Amino acid sequence: MNLSTVTYDSRYFPQIEKLWEEQYEERGLEKRKQLFEWVNGENPFMDGIRPYYLLLDGDKVVGMHGMMPLWFTVHGRKQRGYFAHDILLSKDYRGKGLGKIILQQMMLRTDSFAGALWFNEPNYRLYQKAEWLDIPNLSAYVKIYDPAYFVDRMVQNRVFKKFIVGMAVTAMTVWNKLCIKSSKKKIRITKVEKFDSSIDSLFRETANQYGIMAMRSHEYLNWKFSKKPFSNYHKYIAYDEYGKLSGYIVMKTDTLENAERGRILDFLIHPEQTEIFRAMLLHCCEELNKKNVTYVQLMTSSSALADIAKKCGFVKARKPVRFMVKNWENVFARDFVANKENWYVTESDGDGDAWSVDN
Numbered sequence: 001m002n003l004s005t006v007t008y009d010s011r012y013f014p015q016i017e018k019l020w021e022e023q024y025e026e027r028g029l030e031k032r033k034q035l036f037e038w039v040n041g042e043n044p045f046m047d048g049i050r051p052y053y054l055l056l057d058g059d060k061v062v063g064m065h066g067m068m069p070l071w072f073t074v075h076g077r078k079q080r081g082y083f084a085h086d087i088l089l090s091k092d093y094r095g096k097g098l099g100k101i102i103l104q105q106m107m108l109r110t111d112s113f114a115g116a117l118w119f120n121e122p123n124y125r126l127y128q129k130a131e132w133l134d135i136p137n138l139s140a141y142v143k144i145y146d147p148a149y150f151v152d153r154m155v156q157n158r159v160f161k162k163f164i165v166g167m168a169v170t171a172m173t174v175w176n177k178l179c180i181k182s183s184k185k186k187i188r189i190t191k192v193e194k195f196d197s198s199i200d201s202l203f204r205e206t207a208n209q210y211g212i213m214a215m216r217s218h219e220y221l222n223w224k225f226s227k228k229p230f231s232n233y234h235k236y237i238a239y240d241e242y243g244k245l246s247g248y249i250v251m252k253t254d255t256l257e258n259a260e261r262g263r264i265l266d267f268l269i270h271p272e273q274t275e276i277f278r279a280m281l282l283h284c285c286e287e288l289n290k291k292n293v294t295y296v297q298l299m300t301s302s303s304a305l306a307d308i309a310k311k312c313g314f315v316k317a318r319k320p321v322r323f324m325v326k327n328w329e330n331v332f333a334r335d336f337v338a339n340k341e342n343w344y345v346t347e348s349d350g351d352g353d354a355w356s357v358d359n
Helices: 010-023 026-039 098-108 121-129 147-154 158-179 198-207 218-225 274-290 303-311
Strands: 003-007 052-057 060-074 077-089 113-117 139-144 188-192 212-214 234-239 245-256 259-269 295-300 315-320 323-326
Touching (some): 003 098, 010 026, 010 060, 052 098, 139 303, 198 245, 259 274, 274 295
Antiparallel strands (some): 052 060, 060 212, 113 323, 139 295, 139 315, 234 245
């Protein structure tokens, strides 16, 4: 093999289409095309960066890996970076260690601080081999509305299953009623189609309260949650009792393994205004329950926000969230960057829902 890596250029697009054709049925292929145009389009943090690296065997495209350019803030100070995503190899080239090559080459071509979120196990092992730093103890949380779905997957005995489901339904009903209590403060929650520039002020006031987080401007949020193809996102903003914008939250529904799930993908509040997060979260759960979801999931690196989620009926998921970083050595001390409490991360940072085009 005559291997090399190059940054994406439009002349390679016909070959990228052939690479997709190996992997996806026609419906998935069309979604890939639209998402690729979106990624290479109006990201306000692109700044001329080409967001894909291609692996070539001679002149043939046999693999690709994406990077989503953005700015991080570190206690409010800007730091250039990106989130890695969308790694793909031709079926004939798998199992040869080539994933590690394209990943290493991508890192050699940029010194920007990088993160990667939501792996399947093969890709997680791949990033480990490429010496990305694991950020442990990051968890997802779920709020269950249909215990029968989970009991059915774990219990085989039909009679015992019926008994367990009955007990679980009663327990969940009581628990959910206990969680939904009216707030002492008057918080107004409004659905929006797009975010306006007032979000920028919210971010500036909030960013210095957290450690490392992806910068959230209204242009970036609109690109992710309004301009993304077939996104189906629902966006809400919250005002405190004085009428001040104090938070936002983004949710969606989809189907996974024959279950309708609700997903709380992104949110932002000042860490001292946990009542705002609680109100937004309960509002989303109420809306998702109307859609007869089986469960609702969210992910946060903040212990304070996780505690609020637990008080709203969420429990920790069994599987940990995979989150890794690279090019941190000349930017942060290891003990700082490896501590999840120094991060502000939500599911949307990894943007995994965009690339699950087969679901």
